[in-house]
Amino acid sequence: MSDALKIGVIGGNGWLGGAIVQAVLDARLAPPEELTLSYRGERPARFQGVRWTTDNQELADRSDLIIVSVRPAHWPSVAISATGKLVVSVMAGIPLSRLTVQLRTDRVVRALPNAAAEVGKSYTPWVASPAASERDRSIVRRIFEACGSTDEVTSEADIDYLTGLSGSGPAFPALLANAMMQNALTHGLGPQVARRAVAAVLIGTGRLLERHGESPVETVKTFLRYQGTTAAAIEAMRAAGFDAAVAGGLAAAFKKSVSMGQSS
Numbered sequence: 001m002s003d004a005l006k007i008g009v010i011g012g013n014g015w016l017g018g019a020i021v022q023a024v025l026d027a028r029l030a031p032p033e034e035l036t037l038s039y040r041g042e043r044p045a046r047f048q049g050v051r052w053t054t055d056n057q058e059l060a061d062r063s064d065l066i067i068v069s070v071r072p073a074h075w076p077s078v079a080i081s082a083t084g085k086l087v088v089s090v091m092a093g094i095p096l097s098r099l100t101v102q103l104r105t106d107r108v109v110r111a112l113p114n115a116a117a118e119v120g121k122s123y124t125p126w127v128a129s130p131a132a133s134e135r136d137r138s139i140v141r142r143i144f145e146a147c148g149s150t151d152e153v154t155s156e157a158d159i160d161y162l163t164g165l166s167g168s169g170p171a172f173p174a175l176l177a178n179a180m181m182q183n184a185l186t187h188g189l190g191p192q193v194a195r196r197a198v199a200a201v202l203i204g205t206g207r208l209l210e211r212h213g214e215s216p217v218e219t220v221k222t223f224l225r226y227q228g229t230t231a232a233a234i235e236a237m238r239a240a241g242f243d244a245a246v247a248g249g250l251a252a253a254f255k256k257s258v259s260m261g262q263s264s
Protein backbone atom coordinates (compact mmCIF):
# COMPACT_ATOMS: atom_id res chain seq x y z
CA MET A 1 0.00 0.00 0.00
CA SER A 2 1.24 3.48 -0.87
CA ASP A 3 2.84 5.37 2.02
CA ALA A 4 0.67 8.36 1.17
CA LEU A 5 -2.66 6.60 1.69
CA LYS A 6 -4.78 8.51 4.17
CA ILE A 7 -7.63 6.66 5.88
CA GLY A 8 -10.65 8.17 7.62
CA VAL A 9 -13.02 6.14 9.80
CA ILE A 10 -16.43 7.66 10.57
CA GLY A 11 -17.41 6.05 13.87
CA GLY A 12 -13.76 5.16 14.62
CA ASN A 13 -14.47 4.81 18.33
CA GLY A 14 -17.21 2.22 17.81
CA TRP A 15 -17.03 -1.54 18.32
CA LEU A 16 -16.30 -2.41 14.69
CA GLY A 17 -14.69 0.88 13.62
CA GLY A 18 -12.22 0.63 16.51
CA ALA A 19 -11.41 -3.00 15.65
CA ILE A 20 -10.68 -2.05 12.02
CA VAL A 21 -8.46 0.84 13.10
CA GLN A 22 -6.51 -1.46 15.43
CA ALA A 23 -6.10 -4.05 12.63
CA VAL A 24 -4.89 -1.36 10.19
CA LEU A 25 -2.34 -0.12 12.73
CA ASP A 26 -1.20 -3.64 13.69
CA ALA A 27 -0.68 -4.53 10.00
CA ARG A 28 1.10 -1.18 9.44
CA LEU A 29 -1.14 -0.39 6.48
CA ALA A 30 -1.04 3.27 7.54
CA PRO A 31 0.83 5.11 10.30
CA PRO A 32 -1.30 6.74 13.03
CA GLU A 33 -0.70 10.27 11.68
CA GLU A 34 -2.41 9.30 8.40
CA LEU A 35 -5.58 8.22 10.22
CA THR A 36 -8.49 10.60 10.86
CA LEU A 37 -11.22 9.17 13.08
CA SER A 38 -14.55 10.77 13.91
CA TYR A 39 -16.59 10.34 17.06
CA ARG A 40 -19.62 11.61 18.88
CA GLY A 41 -19.71 12.52 22.55
CA GLU A 42 -16.57 12.54 24.65
CA ARG A 43 -13.21 12.74 22.81
CA PRO A 44 -11.70 9.22 22.85
CA ALA A 45 -8.28 8.68 24.46
CA ARG A 46 -7.32 5.60 22.41
CA PHE A 47 -5.05 5.24 19.32
CA GLN A 48 -2.08 7.49 20.10
CA GLY A 49 -1.04 9.77 17.25
CA VAL A 50 -4.27 9.66 15.20
CA ARG A 51 -6.38 12.74 14.51
CA TRP A 52 -9.76 12.68 16.25
CA THR A 53 -12.50 14.98 14.93
CA THR A 54 -16.24 15.51 15.24
CA ASP A 55 -16.31 17.04 11.73
CA ASN A 56 -16.97 14.33 9.15
CA GLN A 57 -16.39 16.69 6.22
CA GLU A 58 -12.94 17.53 7.61
CA LEU A 59 -12.31 13.77 7.86
CA ALA A 60 -13.39 13.27 4.23
CA ASP A 61 -11.22 16.14 3.00
CA ARG A 62 -8.13 14.73 4.75
CA SER A 63 -8.64 11.12 3.55
CA ASP A 64 -8.23 9.08 0.32
CA LEU A 65 -10.26 6.19 1.74
CA ILE A 66 -13.26 6.77 3.99
CA ILE A 67 -14.69 3.89 6.04
CA VAL A 68 -18.25 4.49 7.26
CA SER A 69 -18.85 2.56 10.49
CA VAL A 70 -21.87 4.12 12.19
CA ARG A 71 -25.08 2.22 12.95
CA PRO A 72 -27.57 2.16 10.07
CA ALA A 73 -29.98 4.27 12.16
CA HIS A 74 -27.32 7.02 12.38
CA TRP A 75 -26.44 6.89 8.68
CA PRO A 76 -28.73 9.82 7.76
CA SER A 77 -26.50 12.01 9.99
CA VAL A 78 -23.49 11.29 7.74
CA ALA A 79 -23.95 14.02 5.14
CA ILE A 80 -20.56 14.59 3.51
CA SER A 81 -19.25 15.18 0.05
CA ALA A 82 -16.71 12.47 -0.76
CA THR A 83 -16.39 13.22 -4.46
CA GLY A 84 -13.25 11.64 -5.93
CA LYS A 85 -12.72 9.42 -2.84
CA LEU A 86 -13.09 5.71 -2.23
CA VAL A 87 -15.81 4.99 0.36
CA VAL A 88 -16.13 1.65 2.16
CA SER A 89 -19.30 1.12 4.19
CA VAL A 90 -19.49 -1.64 6.78
CA MET A 91 -23.09 -0.74 7.68
CA ALA A 92 -25.59 -3.57 7.54
CA GLY A 93 -28.29 -3.10 4.94
CA ILE A 94 -27.37 0.23 3.28
CA PRO A 95 -27.16 -0.40 -0.49
CA LEU A 96 -24.43 0.88 -2.85
CA SER A 97 -26.96 3.13 -4.63
CA ARG A 98 -27.73 5.06 -1.42
CA LEU A 99 -24.05 5.38 -0.52
CA THR A 100 -23.31 6.81 -3.98
CA VAL A 101 -26.07 9.42 -3.80
CA GLN A 102 -25.66 10.54 -0.19
CA LEU A 103 -21.82 10.67 -0.23
CA ARG A 104 -21.50 11.98 -3.80
CA THR A 105 -18.94 9.48 -5.03
CA ASP A 106 -19.29 6.56 -7.43
CA ARG A 107 -16.29 4.62 -6.00
CA VAL A 108 -18.15 2.76 -3.26
CA VAL A 109 -17.75 -0.63 -1.56
CA ARG A 110 -20.14 -2.46 0.75
CA ALA A 111 -18.30 -4.75 3.16
CA LEU A 112 -19.59 -6.88 6.01
CA PRO A 113 -16.99 -7.84 8.64
CA ASN A 114 -17.89 -9.45 11.95
CA ALA A 115 -17.06 -9.03 15.62
CA ALA A 116 -14.01 -11.31 15.30
CA ALA A 117 -12.23 -8.40 13.55
CA GLU A 118 -11.25 -7.55 17.13
CA VAL A 119 -8.94 -10.61 17.15
CA GLY A 120 -7.97 -10.55 13.46
CA LYS A 121 -10.39 -13.40 12.64
CA SER A 122 -13.28 -11.70 10.85
CA TYR A 123 -14.65 -13.11 7.63
CA THR A 124 -15.42 -10.09 5.42
CA PRO A 125 -17.30 -10.38 2.13
CA TRP A 126 -17.54 -7.20 0.03
CA VAL A 127 -18.97 -5.93 -3.22
CA ALA A 128 -17.75 -2.92 -5.21
CA SER A 129 -19.48 -0.48 -7.55
CA PRO A 130 -18.42 -0.66 -11.21
CA ALA A 131 -16.49 2.62 -10.85
CA ALA A 132 -14.13 1.13 -8.21
CA SER A 133 -10.72 0.54 -9.82
CA GLU A 134 -8.41 -2.48 -9.49
CA ARG A 135 -6.26 -0.37 -7.11
CA ASP A 136 -9.36 0.40 -4.99
CA ARG A 137 -10.13 -3.32 -4.83
CA SER A 138 -6.59 -4.13 -3.83
CA ILE A 139 -6.73 -1.58 -0.97
CA VAL A 140 -10.05 -3.02 0.25
CA ARG A 141 -8.59 -6.54 0.16
CA ARG A 142 -5.58 -5.47 2.24
CA ILE A 143 -7.71 -3.71 4.84
CA PHE A 144 -9.93 -6.74 5.37
CA GLU A 145 -7.07 -9.24 5.20
CA ALA A 146 -5.68 -7.28 8.15
CA CYS A 147 -8.99 -8.08 9.94
CA GLY A 148 -9.00 -11.81 8.99
CA SER A 149 -10.06 -13.41 5.70
CA THR A 150 -12.06 -11.80 2.90
CA ASP A 151 -13.82 -12.46 -0.41
CA GLU A 152 -15.09 -10.15 -3.12
CA VAL A 153 -18.61 -11.22 -4.11
CA THR A 154 -20.54 -10.09 -7.15
CA SER A 155 -24.01 -9.27 -5.82
CA GLU A 156 -25.50 -7.13 -3.08
CA ALA A 157 -28.03 -9.87 -2.39
CA ASP A 158 -25.07 -12.06 -1.33
CA ILE A 159 -23.98 -9.31 1.08
CA ASP A 160 -27.50 -9.08 2.55
CA TYR A 161 -27.54 -12.86 3.06
CA LEU A 162 -23.99 -12.95 4.46
CA THR A 163 -24.90 -10.15 6.90
CA GLY A 164 -26.80 -12.85 8.81
CA LEU A 165 -24.53 -15.82 8.09
CA SER A 166 -21.09 -14.37 8.82
CA GLY A 167 -21.78 -10.78 9.96
CA SER A 168 -24.00 -11.93 12.81
CA GLY A 169 -22.25 -15.33 12.79
CA PRO A 170 -20.13 -15.08 15.96
CA ALA A 171 -23.36 -14.77 17.94
CA PHE A 172 -24.57 -18.24 16.91
CA PRO A 173 -21.79 -20.38 18.40
CA ALA A 174 -22.14 -18.06 21.42
CA LEU A 175 -25.84 -18.94 21.57
CA LEU A 176 -24.99 -22.65 21.42
CA ALA A 177 -22.31 -22.17 24.08
CA ASN A 178 -24.83 -20.37 26.28
CA ALA A 179 -27.34 -23.25 25.94
CA MET A 180 -24.60 -25.79 26.75
CA MET A 181 -23.50 -23.73 29.74
CA GLN A 182 -27.07 -23.47 31.08
CA ASN A 183 -27.48 -27.21 30.71
CA ALA A 184 -24.20 -27.90 32.51
CA LEU A 185 -25.29 -25.70 35.43
CA THR A 186 -28.64 -27.47 35.59
CA HIS A 187 -26.70 -30.71 35.94
CA GLY A 188 -24.86 -29.28 38.94
CA LEU A 189 -21.48 -28.58 37.33
CA GLY A 190 -19.51 -25.70 38.91
CA PRO A 191 -19.68 -22.51 36.77
CA GLN A 192 -15.90 -22.32 36.35
CA VAL A 193 -15.54 -25.86 35.04
CA ALA A 194 -18.65 -25.43 32.85
CA ARG A 195 -17.29 -22.21 31.37
CA ARG A 196 -13.82 -23.64 30.71
CA ALA A 197 -15.29 -26.80 29.16
CA VAL A 198 -17.63 -24.90 26.84
CA ALA A 199 -15.02 -22.33 25.79
CA ALA A 200 -12.49 -25.09 25.04
CA VAL A 201 -15.06 -26.89 22.86
CA LEU A 202 -15.65 -23.77 20.74
CA ILE A 203 -12.00 -22.86 20.40
CA GLY A 204 -10.95 -26.45 19.70
CA THR A 205 -13.64 -26.90 17.04
CA GLY A 206 -12.52 -23.72 15.29
CA ARG A 207 -8.92 -24.87 15.28
CA LEU A 208 -9.90 -28.33 13.95
CA LEU A 209 -11.95 -26.77 11.13
CA GLU A 210 -9.01 -24.55 10.28
CA ARG A 211 -6.47 -27.38 10.32
CA HIS A 212 -8.38 -30.03 8.43
CA GLY A 213 -10.06 -27.56 6.08
CA GLU A 214 -12.86 -30.07 5.68
CA SER A 215 -16.53 -29.22 5.21
CA PRO A 216 -18.66 -29.28 8.40
CA VAL A 217 -20.91 -31.66 6.44
CA GLU A 218 -18.09 -34.23 6.54
CA THR A 219 -17.38 -33.61 10.24
CA VAL A 220 -21.02 -34.25 11.16
CA LYS A 221 -21.13 -37.38 8.95
CA THR A 222 -18.00 -38.75 10.62
CA PHE A 223 -19.57 -38.36 14.08
CA LEU A 224 -22.84 -39.92 12.89
CA ARG A 225 -21.02 -42.94 11.43
CA TYR A 226 -19.23 -43.43 14.77
CA GLN A 227 -22.64 -44.23 16.33
CA GLY A 228 -21.61 -43.21 19.84
CA THR A 229 -22.68 -40.52 22.31
CA THR A 230 -22.11 -37.71 19.80
CA ALA A 231 -24.38 -39.32 17.21
CA ALA A 232 -27.07 -39.77 19.90
CA ALA A 233 -26.85 -36.05 20.72
CA ILE A 234 -26.87 -34.91 17.06
CA GLU A 235 -29.89 -37.07 16.28
CA ALA A 236 -31.81 -35.75 19.32
CA MET A 237 -30.94 -32.11 18.53
CA ARG A 238 -32.02 -32.53 14.91
CA ALA A 239 -35.27 -34.25 15.92
CA ALA A 240 -35.95 -31.21 18.15
CA GLY A 241 -35.63 -28.91 15.12
CA PHE A 242 -32.01 -27.76 15.27
CA ASP A 243 -31.53 -27.33 11.48
CA ALA A 244 -34.90 -25.59 11.08
CA ALA A 245 -34.13 -23.22 13.96
CA VAL A 246 -30.83 -22.21 12.32
CA ALA A 247 -32.50 -21.75 8.90
CA GLY A 248 -35.23 -19.62 10.51
CA GLY A 249 -32.65 -17.47 12.29
CA LEU A 250 -30.64 -16.86 9.12
CA ALA A 251 -33.82 -15.98 7.20
CA ALA A 252 -34.76 -13.44 9.90
CA ALA A 253 -31.31 -11.79 9.70
CA PHE A 254 -31.49 -11.66 5.88
CA LYS A 255 -34.92 -10.03 6.03
CA LYS A 256 -33.77 -7.54 8.67
CA SER A 257 -30.70 -6.57 6.60
CA VAL A 258 -32.87 -5.76 3.57
CA SER A 259 -35.45 -3.87 5.63
CA MET A 260 -32.79 -1.81 7.50
CA GLY A 261 -31.45 -0.66 4.13
CA GLN A 262 -34.91 0.58 3.18
CA SER A 263 -35.81 2.26 6.47
CA SER A 264 -32.56 3.87 7.75
Ligand SMILES: NC(=O)C1=CN([C@@H]2O[C@H](COP(=O)(O)OP(=O)(O)OC[C@H]3O[C@@H](n4cnc5c(N)ncnc54)[C@H](O)[C@@H]3O)[C@@H](O)[C@H]2O)C=CC1
Binds near residue numbers: 010069070071078
Ligand atom coordinates in the same frame (compact mmCIF):
# COMPACT_ATOMS: atom_id res chain seq x y z
N1 LIG B 1 -20.50 -4.88 15.67
C1 LIG B 1 -20.50 -5.85 14.76
O1 LIG B 1 -20.25 -7.02 15.04
C2 LIG B 1 -20.80 -5.51 13.33
C3 LIG B 1 -21.24 -4.27 12.95
N2 LIG B 1 -21.49 -4.01 11.63
C4 LIG B 1 -21.93 -2.68 11.23
O2 LIG B 1 -20.94 -1.76 11.63
C5 LIG B 1 -21.54 -0.50 11.92
C6 LIG B 1 -21.01 -0.03 13.27
O3 LIG B 1 -21.45 -0.94 14.25
P1 LIG B 1 -20.82 -0.97 15.71
O4 LIG B 1 -19.37 -0.64 15.66
O5 LIG B 1 -21.24 -2.25 16.29
O6 LIG B 1 -21.63 0.22 16.39
P2 LIG B 1 -21.19 1.18 17.57
O7 LIG B 1 -22.43 1.82 18.09
O8 LIG B 1 -20.29 0.45 18.53
O9 LIG B 1 -20.27 2.26 16.83
C7 LIG B 1 -20.77 3.29 16.05
C8 LIG B 1 -20.01 4.56 16.44
O10 LIG B 1 -20.38 5.60 15.54
C9 LIG B 1 -20.50 6.81 16.28
N3 LIG B 1 -21.28 7.72 15.47
C10 LIG B 1 -22.62 7.70 15.24
N4 LIG B 1 -22.97 8.68 14.40
C11 LIG B 1 -21.81 9.34 14.09
C12 LIG B 1 -21.51 10.45 13.26
N5 LIG B 1 -22.45 11.09 12.57
N6 LIG B 1 -20.22 10.85 13.17
C13 LIG B 1 -19.24 10.22 13.85
N7 LIG B 1 -19.47 9.14 14.65
C14 LIG B 1 -20.75 8.73 14.76
C15 LIG B 1 -21.11 6.39 17.60
O11 LIG B 1 -20.90 7.35 18.59
C16 LIG B 1 -20.36 5.06 17.84
O12 LIG B 1 -19.15 5.28 18.56
C17 LIG B 1 -23.05 -0.73 11.91
O13 LIG B 1 -23.60 -0.12 10.76
C18 LIG B 1 -23.22 -2.23 11.88
O14 LIG B 1 -24.32 -2.61 11.07
C19 LIG B 1 -21.27 -4.93 10.65
C20 LIG B 1 -20.83 -6.18 10.96
C21 LIG B 1 -20.57 -6.58 12.33
Ligand SMILES: O=C(O)[C@@H]1CCC=N1
Binds near residue numbers: 092114163167168
Ligand atom coordinates in the same frame (compact mmCIF):
# COMPACT_ATOMS: atom_id res chain seq x y z
O1 LIG C 1 -26.38 -7.07 14.53
C1 LIG C 1 -26.13 -6.20 13.67
O2 LIG C 1 -27.05 -5.49 13.19
C2 LIG C 1 -24.72 -6.03 13.18
C3 LIG C 1 -24.63 -6.16 11.70
C4 LIG C 1 -24.11 -7.53 11.46
C5 LIG C 1 -23.63 -7.95 12.73
N1 LIG C 1 -23.91 -7.10 13.65
